[in-house]
Amino acid sequence: MCDCRFDITYNDLNPTVLFVSKGRMTKNSRYHNHDFTEITFIMSGKGHYLVEGITYEVQAGDLLICNAGINHNNIVINDREPTFEFFAGFTDFHFKNMPANTVSLKNGDCIMHTDSKLRQELLKYCYAMLAENETNQVGKYFMIKAYLIQFLLLIIRQNTEPAPKQEGYHFDSHYKSDVVHQIISYLDAHYNEKISLDAIAQNMYLSSVYISKIFKDETGESPINYLIKIRLEKAKEMLLVTNADSIKKIANQVGYEDVYHFSKLFKKYYGMSPLHYRKSVE
Structure with missing residues (x-):
C-alpha cells in the first residue's frame, strides 16, 4: 500500500x-x-x-x-x-x-x-x-x-495540480461522514425540488432523527439550514443575472412556492429583502 x-x-x-x-x-x-x-x-x-x-x-x-x-x-x-x-x-x-x-x-x-x-x-x-x-x-x-x-x-x-491516479482497490464505506456527504450531494443537486428529510432517511434506511444528528455533528448545522443557505445563495445569483424574472419566479426556481416565506428568509439571512438586494447591486 x-x-x-x-x-x-x-x-x-x-x-x-x-x-x-x-x-x-x-x-x-x-x-x-x-x-x-x-x-x-x-x-x-x-x-x-x-x-x-x-x-x-x-x-x-x-x-x-x-x-x-x-x-x-x-x-x-x-x-x-x-x-x-x-x-x-x-x-x-x-x-x-x-x-x-x-x-x-x-x-x-x-x-x-x-x-x-x-x-x-x-x-x-x-x-x-x-x-x-x-x-x-x-x-x-x-x-x-x-x-x-x-x-x-x-x-x-x-491551487495544486492533482497527483497521478494510483492503482488500487475501492472499498465501500458506511461511516457517518459518507452519509453526510451523500445528503449534501443530494441537496446540492435537488435544492429546487420539494425535499423531505423523512423521504431521504427512508431511502437511506436510516431514521430522520439520526440523519439530523450526524449532519449537525459533521457540519455544525441542521440539514434544513444547509438547504436554506444553498437556496438563498442560488437566489442571490439569479437576482444578479436574471433581472427579467420576478421575485416570485426566482422563489419558485429555488424551491419555495410561498414568495412571502422566501422573502422573509432572505431578509433574515442577508438583512434586506430580495427586491432591495436587486436594487442595491444594479
Missing part, C-alpha cells in the same frame, strides 16, 4: 491553531501584520481590503490569505449591508513547493474567489469550527484543528 502522507507536505500536517472567530465588518481596521498566517473568509456582504498597498474588492465567498509579515486592513464600503467574516490564525505548517508557514495561491495573489460548490464546502467548515469553539467539550481544540486542516486542504487542492 502506498504511503501518501507526504504527497502535499514535507512532514505531517499538524498546524498550531491560534484562534478561530466570526466578526462583523463595522469599521476600518488599522493597517497591521502578524507573525502567523491568517485567513479571512467573507461569509456574507462585501467590502474592500488594502493589502501591501493594493486595494482588493471582496464579497461573499472570497478568501483572503495574509501570511506572516503581510500588511493589511479592511475597509467598510456599505454599513447598511452587514458583512460577516470568518477568521482563523495558525502556524507551524509547510506545504510542498511553498515557503514554510505560507499558503501560496497559484495566481500569486492573496485573494481566492470560489464557486458556489466550494463556497458551501468552506462555509460548512467555518460553521463547524465556530460551533466547536463555543462548546466546552473535551478535545475541542483538536476538533477545530481537524476542521481547519480540511478547510486548508480544499484551498490547496484548488
Whole structure:
C-alpha cells in the first residue's frame, strides 16, 4: 500500500491553531501584520481590503490569505449591508513547493474567489469550527484543528495540480461522514425540488432523527439550514443575472412556492429583502 502522507507536505500536517472567530465588518481596521498566517473568509456582504498597498474588492465567498509579515486592513464600503467574516490564525505548517508557514495561491495573489460548490464546502467548515469553539467539550481544540486542516486542504487542492491516479482497490464505506456527504450531494443537486428529510432517511434506511444528528455533528448545522443557505445563495445569483424574472419566479426556481416565506428568509439571512438586494447591486 502506498504511503501518501507526504504527497502535499514535507512532514505531517499538524498546524498550531491560534484562534478561530466570526466578526462583523463595522469599521476600518488599522493597517497591521502578524507573525502567523491568517485567513479571512467573507461569509456574507462585501467590502474592500488594502493589502501591501493594493486595494482588493471582496464579497461573499472570497478568501483572503495574509501570511506572516503581510500588511493589511479592511475597509467598510456599505454599513447598511452587514458583512460577516470568518477568521482563523495558525502556524507551524509547510506545504510542498511553498515557503514554510505560507499558503501560496497559484495566481500569486492573496485573494481566492470560489464557486458556489466550494463556497458551501468552506462555509460548512467555518460553521463547524465556530460551533466547536463555543462548546466546552473535551478535545475541542483538536476538533477545530481537524476542521481547519480540511478547510486548508480544499484551498490547496484548488491551487495544486492533482497527483497521478494510483492503482488500487475501492472499498465501500458506511461511516457517518459518507452519509453526510451523500445528503449534501443530494441537496446540492435537488435544492429546487420539494425535499423531505423523512423521504431521504427512508431511502437511506436510516431514521430522520439520526440523519439530523450526524449532519449537525459533521457540519455544525441542521440539514434544513444547509438547504436554506444553498437556496438563498442560488437566489442571490439569479437576482444578479436574471433581472427579467420576478421575485416570485426566482422563489419558485429555488424551491419555495410561498414568495412571502422566501422573502422573509432572505431578509433574515442577508438583512434586506430580495427586491432591495436587486436594487442595491444594479
